[in-house]
Amino acid sequence: MIRMFANRGALALAVSLGLAAGAAAQTRQLTIIAGGGVLGEGVAKAFVEPFEKESGIKVRVIRDQVSAAKYMLQKQSGNIDFDLAGNTGAGAIPLFREDVLEKIDYGKLDKALMAKLPAEAKRPWGVQYFNYAFVLGLDEAKFPAGKPAPSNWAEFWDVKKFPGSRTLQNAELGVQGPLEEALLADGVPMDKLYPLDVDRAFRSLDKIKPSIRKWWKVGSEQMQLFQSGGVAMGMGFDGRFIALTQANKPMRIVWNQAKQISIYWTIPKGSKNVKEAHEFISFAMRPDRQAEFAKLTGYAPSNPDAFKLIPKELAEKLVTYPDNSKNAYVMNQEWYAEVGADGKTNADRISQRWNEWITK
Incomplete structure (x- = not known):
């Protein structure tokens, strides 16, 4: 009898843990401020939709921009309602200085992809994902x-x-x-x-x-x-x-x-989904995703390998194309x-x- 109850207890515990793990997997999520217009559409189509399908992480996309004031107010209130946003260096550096941005953990990012990026794309406060x-x-x-x-x-x-x-x-x-x-x-x-x-x-x-x-x-x-x-x-x-x-x-x-100018992925300090944010950044730096983003937006990729996948007639119109950047x-x-x-x-x-x- 004792063994039967013990087995039942172990079974109940296993079921409970399984349900909890399933719930945790289902509730993995991410909120991204993607920008408006062509930019927001490009982020959604090139990055967010395929990322959701591959990872199972639910992504909420906000088609807007985020001001420095919003970063500061949310940090002060402790109510951080987004996990990733694009930012220029000019916008991100003061925020990082004020401890409003998370430090990027490059150990959590795809090392092979990061090795492809130029040094200026890998900052403590953000990862460059396109140039305009x-x-x-x-x-x-x-x-x-x-x-x-x-x-x-x-x-x-x-x-x-x-x-x-x-x-x-x-x-x-x-x-x-x-x-x-x-x-x-x-x-x-x-x-x-x-x-x-x-x-x-x-x-x-x-x-x-x-x-x-x-x-x-x-x-x-x-x-x-x-x-x-x-x-x-x-x-x-x-x-x-x-x-x-x-x-x-x-x-x-x-x-x-x-x-x-370059745009970087930045993570606000206090984000509830820092792990998922890093997973998304790695995904968004893949050459095929970067190339697709360029096709949708006309903005130049940060990963140079993406140019192998971009039609020449488009590549020639991007700022990092050698004839243009010179x-x-x-x-x-x-x-x-x-x-x-x-x-x-x-x-x-x-x-x-x-x-x-x-x-x-």
């Missing part, structure tokens, strides 16, 4: 092949030589905007841009300000301006110009003086994150100055 660029885009209907067209930012600034409606991104976020473009237009060489001469940049912006139809903030605004024919030329995301061309609005990309420069995100004696980052001060300048 701010470029000069031209409406082909207004600047057909073989006809004179701006080939750099100084010529974009020359409204007499190249008349037409123009657009530039605003700098209200501090970490983006046309400051480098303004300095290039004023004659500063690409390799002498940093540290940015902010005073000189705003003096250059004063010259072009009357000719700017709209200072756009997000990529959807860039798309709408060109799609509607509202502007003939302007600064924009390379991937958005590629998307416009694919949507039967042919655009020419000027790779000369393109500003290359004419581009890499945005110094560390400079934007530097903190001055006033406790503010360079990005903070640019944002403040921009908001004052744009209303004058």
Whole structure:
């Protein structure tokens, strides 16, 4: 009798443990802030959907961006409601400095995949998963092949030589905007841009300000301006110009003086699913996934092996393609994150100055 109850007890315990393990497996989850528009769609299709099928981990995708303020507020409240988000170095470095981001545990990531990445892709605070660029885009209907067209930012600034409606991104976020473009237009060489001469940049912006139809903030605004024919030329995301061309609005990309920027996966401090976040990062760095993301978005992969899987006609339109990158420069995100004696980052001060300048 004692043995029977013991067996029943062991069976009940085994069933209980099995159910618990099954429940644990079913409740593995992840919340990702993926960005909006083309970017969010690319993250969902190239990474999230196949990751769910392979891993069984349920992924909730938020098609939005996350601000530094949200990171800080959630850290202070202890209520972290997401596990992964894309971030620039300029955005991530100050957060990591404030202990708001988890340190990436490279021991939990696929070592073979990590070995393929360039050193700058593997930071303590994040893993680079794609590159994009701010470029000069031209409406082909207004600047057909073989006809004179701006080939750099100084010529974009020359409204007499190249008349037409123009657009530039605003700098209200501090970490983006046309400051480098303004300095290039004023004659500063690409390799002498940093540290940015902010005073000189705003003096250059004063010259072009009357000719700017709209200072756009997000990529959807860039798309709408060109799609509607509202502007003939302007600064924009390379991937958005590629998307416009694919949507039967042919655009020419000027790779000369393109500003290359990287986006990294970052994990907020206090994430409830750090293990799953690392699993997702490894998955997203696979060459086939990186190539698929590039096809969907027009943004360049971080894993160089992905180029073996990308059609040549698309590869030639990506910023890290050798013929394009040789004419581009890499945005110094560390400079934007530097903190001055006033406790503010360079990005903070640019944002403040921009908001004052744009209303004058």
